[in-house]
Amino acid sequence: MKISRNTLLTLGALIIFAGFLYVAQNMFNTYILRIINLCAIYSIFAITFNLIYGYTGQFSLGHAGFAAVGAYVAALLTMSAQQKEANFFLTPIVPALATMQWPFLFAIIAAGLLAALVGSLIAWPALRLRGDYLAIATLGFSEIIRVLLVNMQPVTNGALGLKGIPPYTNLFWSWGCVVITLFVIKRLTNTSYGRALRAIRDDEVAAEALGVQLARHKLMAFAVSAFFVGVAGALMANLISTIDPKVFLFFLTYQIVGITVMGGMGSLTGSTIAACLYTIFLEVLRPIESPFTIGNLHVPGVPGMRMVLFSILLLIVILFYRHGLMGTREFSWDRLFEFFRGKKKASPLTNSEGEQE
């Protein structure tokens, strides 16, 4: 009875949300659409980072690299032959890719699969490491991917980047992928497999003593995470329609880590909410980077000022609100109702899947 109520509410919320997306897609200008799309892409980044770090406790900083793989795969698979010819004017593109053009859906899936493959290859040696060392190794791998992109001129067009990628990404694609990501990862973490992941986070030695295969579980978490990062990378390439290796600097990973921390480690819905807030926040704060005057104090425009504010915000979260927005809790209808009824005590077994918005 109760379960069906929550499922109904979730379905209802999804339908309302789809309606909102439909209206938004047709009414809002491209600037606002871009922001809402970016919200979705950052949500996927943060949710996947949460799977690796929040759930499994593996501090991996390879997200930018996986996203780059996804973005380039999708870009190369969706661009038309003429576009590729126009792009590769210094070094011609390898013949195999020159005329290849796939539908967007298949390009996204291919992007995810290749990112997952790269993720697993990286994870294999790297997952013998722990903590800071894993972070350094994965960060290194992510940079290697970027350097490869710069140097594999016949495939990636090097530092020139790719321009004129067809802008297929719209709200349905991006938010559809968010819903799928949330659903898959939530399902995954609710199984005994997910419990094993959390056991690994808490105590690797004890988990191993209970018969959990550490390497296999970590590898799976990595591969699933990298798959969806690749998907998000693909969405990003086909949203901004221009990519070059500089898009995938460590700064991207840094933003993802920041969003996830703000949303709460171990809370997938928290990641989604924080990603939206972060993206919107950055846009709202854009004016502070242009010159302005307070009283008789004239402040010249400082590019990057928003990031200073973001860093301060992150510091505040870490110092005073360590659990982030949601802690390890998830959004759930039960919790929402309890909140409105003004009850303080949450039931200990709220596990229903929640959709935000």
Add this chain to the structure above:
Amino acid sequence: MLEIQNLHVFYGGIHALHGISLNVPDEKIIALLGANGAGKSTTLRCIMGIVKPAEGSILLNGESLLGYKSFEVVKKGVAMVPEGRRVFTNLTVYENLSLGAYARKEQDKVRQDIEAVYHLFPRLQERAFQPAGTLSGGEQQMLALGRALMSKPTLLMIDEPSLGLSPLLSQTVLKRLKDLNRDTGQTILLIEQNARAALSIADYAYIMEVGSIRLEGAAADLAKDDQVRQTYLGIH
């Protein structure tokens, strides 16, 4: 059940185990005693496949355990309660227990076995949906024990259950082990520094000193032995 013959282990250049042999018969409690650095934990690690011995054999019901990884050893029916309990502090008591059955195939019986653990340790049921980190030391030890029992082990190995517990609590924990052994015939290999307490529940005991077995005998005899009383029990 478990037979160890002439086990040698080196940590780099350090000869940690000098050819120890011990035997754990079915349905008995065997205690492995000794001070810090005697090699008790190293022996356990060898059995679990975490440390590779240079020489020697480990047989579980006639089958060698050497060369298997930890999760495979668990599947063969050996469970370990690690030193310092190591419960998953952010997971609930219930989740901790379910994880204990991770290596088992028949997941449908798990719920029933959790009930059995609750029966053995009623406190765990009271706290079933509490994060394990909020439990007291003694409760955590019970949880660690219950979690190990969830894998339905043929051999249960416990590393220092009395570590960090008050004398009264460690008595309780050890008494539970004795009950378990008496009621279900659970075979137990118990590792302890607290020789007096361990000897009070064990059937047979080995005393280790810097990597070899110094003394062995029926627990009751060892408890009466003058040398043991002076060296390990502090009775003059």
